[in-house]
Amino acid sequence: TSAPVKRACDSCHRRKVKCIGEGTKPCKNCVSAGLNCTYNAIPQKKGPKGSRAKVLSELRETQRQSQLAHGFPDLAFNPHQHQLHRQPGLMSLDLIHTCVDFFFSNMYPMQPILHHQRIQEAIMAMDQSIEAYCMISSLCAYMLIQPNLTLPPTVIPRGPDGPIPNINFGHVLLEESVRVRKSYNHVENPTRYSVITSFFYFSSYLCLDKHNTAWYYLREATTHAQLLGMHDEETYKTGDFIESSRRRRLYWLLFINERSYALHKHRPITLDATIELPTMEEDPTERVQLSGFIHLVNLYKPFDHTFIGLWNKVRTGCLPSWLAEMQTQLSNALPAYLESTEVQAVDLRTSQQWLRTMVWQLSISHGFISSMATDNTMSFKYPIEIARDLITMSSQFSQQAMEVHGVGLIEKLFDVACTLTDVMACVPLEQHSFDIGPRDYLGRFLSIISTLRGGQSRYLALLLQKINEVLPNMAVPLPRGLSATSTPGNARLEDLYEGSTASGSHVGSHEATPFDSPPPMSMP
Known part of the structure; x- marks a missing residue:
């Protein structure tokens, strides 16, 4: 008996190219071109069939429409998907x-x-x-x-x-x-x-x-x-x-x-708190404590469309009592004793103080801040208290755990330090020689930002420039090797409050570790 005649697949036959099947389906041409390899067409008489490029485009469009029509719209994990534009060997x-x-x-x-x-x-x-x-x-x-x-x-x-x-x-x-x-x-x-x-x-x-x-x-x-x-x-x-x-x-x-x-x-938001929070029971195989993640969600929940609308100046109407209540919520949002990893604790404690600063900034923009305020959160000195708490907390954390959060952490520290600088320029500071006060907090912010990778290249220079312009005659403790005049001349002040969120670094910290809230300190 004679060997069976080798037949080209439908796509190769239509494109007039050699079908390299090697006894397997799909053939190599169909894999590389992202086509389905079939043998459904009835052989026709030989003759001109048009250019290969045009035929290839027609085949792809026909197969795409066929897949959609048959209820297979997700081509993402199609095993015959073409691999155009990949750079071979880029990732080992x-x-x-x-x-x-x-x-x-x-x-x-x-x-x-x-x-x-x-x-x-x-x-x-x-x-x-x-x-x-x-x-x-x-x-x-x-x-x-x-x-x-x-x-x-x-x-x-x-x-x-x-x-x-x-x-x-x-x-x-x-x-x-x-x-x-x-x-x-x-x-x-x-x-x-x-x-x-x-x-x-x-x-x-x-x-x-x-x-x-x-x-x-x-x-x-x-x-x-x-x-x-x-x-x-x-x-x-x-x-x-x-x-x-x-x-x-x-x-x-x-x-x-x-x-x-x-x-x-100052961007709008689209997502609301419309679903339940995660629980450990959802995945019985989970080994990482989720309490830190859930605490972070709860910190951001109060910053809804109303707050963001006021923040972005697209809505008006705000009561000081509402902002004071937000400050109370933020102050009580985290337990004194955190069962979390050190990496989680850094994010939580820093975010808490940064959000307190954001609420204070909205309060002052609405004219609610007063030197005579009985509520401390509505006073000019409140950012000094926030800075004190944040500096006290940061002393408990390793540099590695802080660097995990990359530029996101640095920007939060930068925002709090800039607000502290503005307050120091307009609030009389009574500080005894042996007391730790706002100038020391500002010096500590400079030190932290200068030592965190990613901070010295941009945010340190901006903070130094801010201090030079707002507090030109004040002696601020500077990190070793830094000069208060070492700022770029072309840095823009409007960049000072720009920022973002991201995280990442190299600290393996899955074991739950307690991190206490800062001990109470007397105000300067």
Whole structure:
């Protein structure tokens, strides 16, 4: 008997190219072109069929419409998805696993949105799934752009002058992920990974000081979340507990970041507190304490549409009693004894004092602050108390735990220090020579910002300039090696209150550790 005649698949036959099947389905041409490999067409007579490029476009559009018509709109994990625009060999498995381990060891307590096994599955699916590739590459970019990740020299590529700096290679991965993501429709067919990828883009561009791009991707993440119904409690009643629990946490993480960014950059908000808070019972396999994450959500809950509207000057009408009540809520929001990791405690204590400062700033903008106020939160000296509490707390934390939070922590310290500087310029300061007072707090802020990686390059110079202009004749204790005149001449004062939120570093701290609130101190 004669051997069966080898037949080209439908797509190769239509394109008039050699079908390289090697006995497997799909053939190599269909895999590389992102086409379904079928043998359904009835052989026709030979003749001209048109240009290959035109035929390829027609085939892709026909198959796309067919998939949509048959109820398969999500092309993200299609095993035959084309791999256009990928740069081969850009990420080694060693690099990927290093970045993933770094996230779970350091970032996870405050961003508990991933699951280790599901991430390993995504890594294995990267060759077939564009969505998995983009999510993993965005995660690696986010970890590399943070100023605190230390990589083995063999993990990162080398340039002509040696190993490429983390932030530079992170930027390369970020651009790669953004570019490749354009090759599939994540807008019409979002998934939880779509939301996570957009959030990692937001966090990365935040660290790169590209605030317009960061804002764009934060809004993309919140929009995807709403398209998926993450704001609706009913959507959490289906699906496995791992997926459901991570979706719930992801919504609340976006909730926190949107409100923090709205305060920093005077942006509107879209997410409301419409679903239940996460619980440990949602995922019986969870080993990381969630109380710190839940405390952070509760800190930001009062900053709703009413507050943000007043903050952004798009609405009017505010009572001093309402702002005083917000200050009381913030002061009582955290227990004196935190059962949390040190990384969580740093974020919570710093955010609490920063939010107290934001409420005070809104109070003074409405003319509610008075030197005769009986309520301390409505007095001119209240920012001094906030600064005292924040400096006292910071002395309890290791530098590593503070650096985990990157630029987000530095910006909060910077905001509180700038407010303290303004207050010191207009409030009479009575300080005995041996007392610790506002000048010492300001000197301590300078010291902290100068030692945190990511602070000295931008925020230290801005704070020094602020002090020079507002307190030109006041002697402020400066960190060793710094001069009060060492500020860039072209720094803009309007930049002083700009900021953002992000976090990341290298501190493995999963064990619950108690962190007390600061001891009471007498006012200067």
